[in-house]
Amino acid sequence: MKVVVVAGIPGSGSTTVLTHALKDTDYVHVNYGDVMLEIAQEMKLVEDRDSMRKLPPETQKEVQKKAAKTIRERARDANTIVDTHCTISTPLGFLPGLPVWVLEELQPDMFILIEADGDEILLRRISDTTRTRDAERLQDINLHQEMNRATAMAYAVYTGATVKIIENHNDRLDEPVNEMKETLGR
Numbered sequence: 001m002k003v004v005v006v007a008g009i010p011g012s013g014s015t016t017v018l019t020h021a022l023k024d025t026d027y028v029h030v031n032y033g034d035v036m037l038e039i040a041q042e043m044k045l046v047e048d049r050d051s052m053r054k055l056p057p058e059t060q061k062e063v064q065k066k067a068a069k070t071i072r073e074r075a076r077d078a079n080t081i082v083d084t085h086c087t088i089s090t091p092l093g094f095l096p097g098l099p100v101w102v103l104e105e106l107q108p109d110m111f112i113l114i115e116a117d118g119d120e121i122l123l124r125r126i127s128d129t130t131r132t133r134d135a136e137r138l139q140d141i142n143l144h145q146e147m148n149r150a151t152a153m154a155y156a157v158y159t160g161a162t163v164k165i166i167e168n169h170n171d172r173l174d175e176p177v178n179e180m181k182e183t184l185g186r
Contacts (some may be wrong), residue, residue, distance in 0.1 A: 001075050001076060001077065001078055001080065002027075002079045002080070002109045002110070003071070003072065003075045003082060003106060003107060003108045003109055003110045003125055004079070004080070004081050004082065004085075004108065004110045004111075004112060005081075005082045005084060005086075005098070005110070005111045005112070005155075005161075005182065006018050006070070006081055006082070006083055006111075006112045006114065006125055006180075007083075007084055007085055007086035007105075007111070007113055007114070007148065007152070008061065008113060008114035008115060008144055008148075008168075009089075009141065009145055009148060010117055010121075010125065011106065011116070011120075011121035011122070011124040011125040011128070011141075012116050012145075013114060013124070013168040013173075013176075014083070014114035014115060014163070014168075015083070016168075016173065017114050017168050017173070017180055018081065018083060018114075020173065020177040020181070021115055021180040021181050021184070022081070023178045024181055025079075025154065025181060025184050025185070026059055027079045027080060027081045027184060028060060028070055028074070028075075028078045028079065028080050028081070029080075029081050029083060030074065030080055030081065030082050030083065031082075031083045031084070032067060032071070032081075032082055032083065032084035032097075033049065033052075033084070035071055035103040036052065036064060036067040036069055037049050037052060039063050039066045039067055039070065040052060040055070040063050042062070043073070045059065045063070051168050053153050055122050056131045057108050059093050060118070061087040061099070061101060062168070064099065064101065064102050065101045065102065065179065066103075067102075068102045068103075068104075068105035069105045070105040071104045071106060071135060072105055072106055072107055076127055077108060079094065079184075081184075082106070082108070084097050084098065084113045084150050085097035085149050086098070086111070086148040086155075087144065087147045087148050088142050089136075089140075089147075092186045094144075094147045094151075096151055097151075098130055100116060100158065103155060103158055103159055104156075107159065108155075108159055108161045109153045109162075110163075110164065111155060111156060111160055111161055111164070112161045112163075112164045112166060112180065112181075112183065113148055113163065113164070113166070114144055114166055114168050114176065115148075115165055115166070115167055115168065116167065116168050116169060116170075117169065118138045118139075118141040118145070119142050120169060120170050122136075145182075148162050149165070166179050166180055166183070169182050
């Protein structure tokens with residue numbers, strides 16, 4: 001069975017595209033952070049998601065690795081889409097969302113990046129009153145998407161997976177949804 005990683009920066013619409021595409025596919029949707037939380041709770045390390053980032057780095061790595069192994073085991077029975085972050089923008093720079101110890105366990109077959117124009121993402125973030133996001137400039141948004149591309153290619157070099165970029169532009173949701181369905185169907 002296949003493991004496909006889907007990622008996009010906040011405001012790219014990756015969750016929206018994924019939700020619509022999954023209606024007509026045989027893939028099981030797994031949120032990487034949710035699996036990490038389940039494992040950390042089973043290990044009695046945290047009670048909620050916000051406590052995860054307060055764990056010591058070595059403990060976080062252990063939980064990440066266990067989550068990847070769990071997802072890969074689940075994928076033996078069903079095609080699986082892993083919804084996660086390719087990179088994480090922090091005040092100190094970008095972090096890989098899937099470090100080497102995760103990639104070794106997860107063994108993805110494909111990475112799909114959902115992208116939009118930087119100005120579209122900026123407007124989506126401003127318009128979304130349901131989320132509290134850090135303010136970013138257009139050049140920061142564009143840099144984050146460039147880092148996602150570079151990191152996804154590095155992941156691909158390491159794993160042998162392919163990288164597909166799907167554009168999600170305003171008022172054209174059917175296009176990226178159909179492209180994702182076609183890509184997953186191959």
